Each structure stands twice: as C-alpha cells, then as structure tokens.
Amino acid sequence: DIVMTQSPDSLAVSLGERATINCKSSQSVLYSSYNQNYLAWYQQKPGQPPKLLIYWASTRESGVPDRFSGGGSGTDFTLTISSLQAEDVAVYYCQQYYSTPLTFGGGTKVEIK
Amino acid sequence: EVQLLESGGVLVQPGGSLRLSCAASGFSFSSYAMSWVRQAPGKGLEWVSGISGSGGSTYYADSVKGRFTISRDSSDNTLYLQMTSLRAEDTAVYYCAKDRERAVVSPKSFQHWGQGTVVTVSS
Numbered sequence: 001d002i003v004m005t006q007s008p009d010s011l012a013v014s015l016g017e018r019a020t021i022n023c024k025s026s027q028s029v030l031y032s033s034y035n036q037n038y039l040a041w042y043q044q045k046p047g048q049p050p051k052l053l054i055y056w057a058s059t060r061e062s063g064v065p066d067r068f069s070g071g072g073s074g075t076d077f078t079l080t081i082s083s084l085q086a087e088d089v090a091v092y093y094c095q096q097y098y099s100t101p102l103t104f105g106g107g108t109k110v111e112i113k
Numbered sequence: 114e115v116q117l118l119e120s121g122g123v124l125v126q127p128g129g130s131l132r133l134s135c136a137a138s139g140f141s142f143s144s145y146a147m148s149w150v151r152q153a154p155g156k157g158l159e160w161v162s163g164i165s166g167s168g169g170s171t172y173y174a175d176s177v178k179g180r181f182t183i184s185r186d187s188s189d190n191t192l193y194l195q196m197t198s199l200r201a202e203d204t205a206v207y208y209c210a211k212d213r214e215r216a217v218v219s220p221k222s223f224q225h226w227g228q229g230t231v232v233t234v235s236s
Contacts, residue, residue, distance in 0.1 A: 049228060103160065
C-alpha cells in the first residue's frame with residue numbers, strides 16, 4: 001500500500017499570508033505513460049463532507065478560488081494557499097489514486113494566527 | 114445537480130451486520146465509479162471500497178476485505194455496502210463518493226460526496 005504522509009499536522013497563518021502544506025508518498029504516484037501524478041487534495045470543514053480542490057496534483061477543480069494551487073511530482077507534493085482567508089480554516093487532505101487501496105494523508109489543520 | 118444520499122447507519126453490536134445505501138441522482142449513474150469513504154470520530158479519512166460503473170470490478174481496503182461487500186443497482190441508481198462481522202473500529206461516518214472522471218474502471222478522485230451516515234458498533 002502507498003503511505004501518504006502530510007506535514008505539518010497543524011498550521012496557524014495570519015490572514016492574507018501564505019500557507020503551505022506538504023504531502024509525501026511512500027512510492028511515486030507519477031504514471032509515466034500519461035505523465036500525470038495521481039494525487040488529489042481535499043478541504044474539509046467541520047460537520048461537512050470533504051470537497052475536492054485539486055486533482056492530477058495541480059489541476060484546480062471548477063469553482064475553486066485561484067489562491068489554491070497544487071504542485072510537485074513523483075513523491076513530493078504541496079498545496080499552497082497564497083493569501084489565507086477566514087473561510088479557508090479547515091482540515092486539508094492529500095490522496096493518491098495511483099493504485100488501490102486508495103490512501104489519504106493524515107490531514108493538516110489550518111487555523112488563523 | 115448531483116445528489117448522493119446515504120442511509121442505513123445505526124447502532125449495532127459487535128459481530129453484527131448492516132447494509133448501507135446511497136441513492137444517487139443528477140448524473141449518469143452507470144458511467145461513474147463509486148466509493149465508500151469513512152471517517153472515525155475525530156480522525157482522518159479512510160477509503161473503504163470502490164466499484165466500477167458497470168459493477169464488474171470491486172476494490173477493498175485491507176481492513177474490510179472479506180467482511181464488507183460493495184455493490185450497485187443501476188435500475189434504481191443506488192450504491193450499497195453490506196457490512197458483516199462488525200467491530201468497534203468500524204465506528205465512523207460513512208460517505209458515498211462519486212468519481213470525478215467518467216468511464217474509468219478503478220476509483221480515483223472524488224468530485225461529489227454525500228453528507229454521510231453514522232455507523233456505531235458498540236455493545
């Protein structure tokens with residue numbers, strides 16, 4: 001199974017500042033035939049189901065603000081919130097879909113400093 | 114508008130059985146892989162099981178393999194999860210999730226989620 005490790009566990013950032021979340025996979029999730037990284041990011045607010053933010057590691061889902069961006073390749077990935085807004089307070093998860101069983105990172109809680 | 118409505122979550126004793134349902138609407142149900150994802154109280158997300166659009170291919174997490182069975186009925190656009198030999202560690206909110214991509218066999222990323230149904234395993 002591919003193990004997904006996120007860091008940090010929690011993050012406090014001032015409004016308008018940048019937040020960066022890291023995600024590392026235990027093996028590459030880059031499918032070389034398609035040159036695509038099988039990696040997604042989700043946002044989950046309290047009492048709500050997760051919401052898809054990013055897929056293919058860097059493609060923003062429709063309707064997601066452009067302050068959210070995904071990067072990285074192979075085994076190391078980042079989710080960046082360029083200018084943190086109050087509504088971005090949530091837990092963020094990475095997920096690999098390179099192989100089953102699909103696996104999620106442990107989550108990163110983002111709060112306002 | 115895509116809608117996923119889970120039901121069937123209850124309090125059940127260890128060793129018991131339960132069937133969860135997810136009623137889907139607003140999309141071509143048989144064209145998309147579907148999955149169940151769970152979240153234990155205060156914990157992270159855990160993918161449980163997935164099924165291809167045709168229902169011909171199924172996938173399971175090691176933690177539930179041999180105990181849970183995923184299925185789907187395209188005649189009424191419903192996804193199921195049959196759960197047997199339930200354990201305390203199966204206690205969680207169970208979400209039904211629709212794949213983002215059409216016509217893929219194995220589950221990938223999840224574009225739409227239900228609100229979840231609560232399963233509690235306790236004596």
